[in-house]
Structures are given as structure tokens and as C-alpha cells.
Amino acid sequence: MEYNKKIKKEYNELIEVQRMIEDEKFRYILEPIEKEIKKLKYAYDCDNLTELAEIKGKRKGLKIVEETINGIKQMIITLKDELDRYDKG
Numbered sequence: 001m002e003y004n005k006k007i008k009k010e011y012n013e014l015i016e017v018q019r020m021i022e023d024e025k026f027r028y029i030l031e032p033i034e035k036e037i038k039k040l041k042y043a044y045d046c047d048n049l050t051e052l053a054e055i056k057g058k059r060k061g062l063k064i065v066e067e068t069i070n071g072i073k074q075m076i077i078t079l080k081d082e083l084d085r086y087d088k089g
Contacts, residue, residue, distance in 0.1 A: 008083060036062055041055055043055075
């Protein structure tokens with residue numbers, strides 16, 4: 001029973017986060033991330049290995065943020081399925 005409450009709480013929190021992401025105001029967060037990713041040089045444009053490492057690190061960090069934001073929907077679906085299984089079983 002306690003496990004079910006924990007899952008429901010997490011599910012409700014993720015629904016709230018999804019609403020915030022879908023809100024027009026969230027573009028103030030997402031647009032700069034997308035612009036920065038597009039602005040970064042490609043590996044073949046780098047002059048040295050230090051520059052390449054820096055760009056690779058920035059790109060990876062920004063991609064992690066972007067993937068986390070985009071992964072919210074999948075986490076909601078997974079928790080919903082888990083709640084449905086718990087309610088049936």
C-alpha cells in the first residue's frame with residue numbers, strides 16, 4: 001500500500017512537471033538550450049584537443065538536460081502502467 005502511495009505521488013508530480021514544460025513560459029528555458037546546442041562547433045571545426053573536449057562536454061551536458069525534459073512523458077507512461085498493474089493485481 002505504501003509503495004502505491006509513493007508511485008501515485010511521483011506520478012502526480014511528473015504530471016505537474018509536464019504541465020510546466022508545456023506552458024509557453026517554459027520556452028525561456030528550452031530555447032536557450034536549443035540555441036546553445038546549435039551554436040556549438042562541430043569536432044572538425046576545432047583547432048585543438050582542449051577546444052574539442054570543452055565543446056564535447058558542453059554538448060553532452062546540454063543534451064542530458066534536453067533528454068531529461070523530453071523523457072518526462074515516458075516516465076509518466078511508465079508510472080501510469082505500474083499504477084494500473086498495481087490496481088489490477
